[in-house]
Amino acid sequence: MPAKIQITDLTFARRLLIIAAFGLSNLTALAYDDKHPPIDPEIQQCLDCHGNYRYTLTDPEFGETVVLKMYDELRIDPIEYLTAAHGKFICTDCHSPDYETHPHPISVKFEYQNTCLDCHANDEHSLKFNFDKIEEEFQLSIHGDHFIENFSCWSCHNPHTYRLTTREGGRIADIVAFNNAMCLECHGDISHYAVLIERQLTHMLSKHEWLPNQSLHFRKIRCIDCHAAVHEDLLVAHHVLPASESVRNCVECHSTNSILMGSLYKHKTVERRNRFGFFNAEITTDAYIIGANRNFYFNVASAVVFGLVIIGIAIHAILRYIHFRQRR
C-alpha cells in the first residue's frame, strides 16, 4: 500500500531541513580553502561529470554527444567530498573499477556496497570508533536492518560528505546542525523516507508540540540526544529508540546528572571537567540548561546568605521578646 503523503509534513519538515542545511553550508565554506592540496586526477576524472549539474555523454559507437542532467543522488559536491572523512580516497578505492569505463556498464548497478565494518573491522586506526559496538547498537536500534530492509550505515552517513564533527569538537551549534540534518534528510523529506519504508511520515513539529521552547531545543540538542540510548563505550549513540521509549522526562536533561553530559557534551566532558564551580561546565559555553548548570559557589553563597538572614531574624526576634518580657 503506498504511503500517504501530507503536503504540510513536507512544508514544516523542509523548513527544519533548511535551518540545518544553513548551519552546514557555513561549515563547508570554512573547511575548504586555498591551502588544500590539488585534487587527485583520478578523483577529478569522476568529478568532471559527478561534480557538476550536467554532463556530456558520448555514444562510443556513433560518436554522438548529448548533455544530460546530473541527478542530485549521483552528484558529488567536490568541496564537501574533499573535506569529508573519506575525502582522501580515490573513487575506485570503494567503487568498482568498471566505473573507469565510459559510459558506465550496467554491471556497476550490481556492485557490492561496502559497509563500515568491511574496512574498519580489525583496523587499529579505527579502534577508537568502536565500530563493533556501533554495529551491535545499530542492530538493536529501530533502524536495524531487521526492522527496515536495506537500511545501512550509508542511509545516515553519506560516505561522500560525512565528517567527524562530534569527535573533532568545534561549536556545539554546528555539531547539532550537522547531526540533525542527517535525521531530517529522511524524517523531514518524504522523497527520501519513502525509499526506505512504506509508512506515513510523522509530522515533526506537531509530534514535538509538548516540548517547551521547541525551536530552542531543536537548535541546541541533537535528535539522538533524546531518541537514542547512551552507551558508555560510544561517543555517539547508535541505538535509536522507538518514540515511546525516547526521553520525555524533562529532568533527565534538566538536572545536575544531565544525560547530555554522556551524549552531546561527552567529547568535551572527557577533555575538561568543571570550571569556575559550574556543574556540567562544558554546557555553559554554548547554552544554559535549567537545573543542569547550577554553580557550586553560588549554591554555597546563597545557602550561607540565606542561613545568616534566618539566624539574624531569629536572634532579633528573641532579643525583642526578652526586652518585651522585661518591660512587662
Next chain:
Amino acid sequence: MKKKKLYLYPLWLRIWHHVNAGLMIVLILTGISMQYSSPDYPLIRFDIAVDTHSFTGILLTASYFIFLLGVLFTSIGRYYVVKTEGFVTAFGKQLRFYLYGIFRGEKSPFAVTIETKFNPVQLFSYNIVMHAIIPFTFITGWGLIFPETIVLSVFGYSGIMLTSLVHAIAGFFISVFLVIHLYVITIGPTTTTNLKSIISGYHEDIETEKTEEIDK
C-alpha cells in the same frame, strides 16, 4: 490610649500588594524547583514548574507596570523620592534603631506621617527592590521566554547562561527581601499592627486620636 490613624494604603494599592506577594511566592517556589530539579526529588514537576513560572512571570510584569503607573501618576509616588541630603545619616540612625534601639524600648527615629510613609531603610530597600531588582528579574525572564532575543555569546560564555545567572541571582535577592519583609511586619506597636494596616489600609500609631486620609 490615644491612637493616630493614617489612611496610607488605598484599596488599589492593597490589592496590588497582595496579588504581587502571591505572584512572588509562586515564582520563588517554581524557580527553586527548576533550579534544583532532580529526577529523584522533584518539588514541582519540571514542565509544570516551567509553565507556571513563565505564566506567573508574565502576570508579575503586568502587575509591576500597574504599580509603576501608580508611582508615576498618583500621590504614592512621593513616598519613593529620596532626598539625598542627609540620607546616609538618616539611614544610619534608622539602622541603629533596628539593631540596637528597638531592644531598649526607644521610639523609631522617623515617625510615619502622611508625607513620609517609609523610614530611610524602607525607602532604600523598597526602591532597590521595586525599581532595580524586580525589573532586572522580569527583563531577564522575558529574555529566557524568548531566548532568540539574547546575544549568543559574551566573552565565550553563552548569553543565555549569563542571563539565567542574573535572573537567578535577582530572584535570590527577592526571596531574601521577602523573608525580611515578612519579619518586619511584626515590628510595630504590636506584632499584628502592620499586618492589620496592609489589610485595612489604615496605619495606626499610639499617641493622638486623629484621622487623615489620602487617595481615597
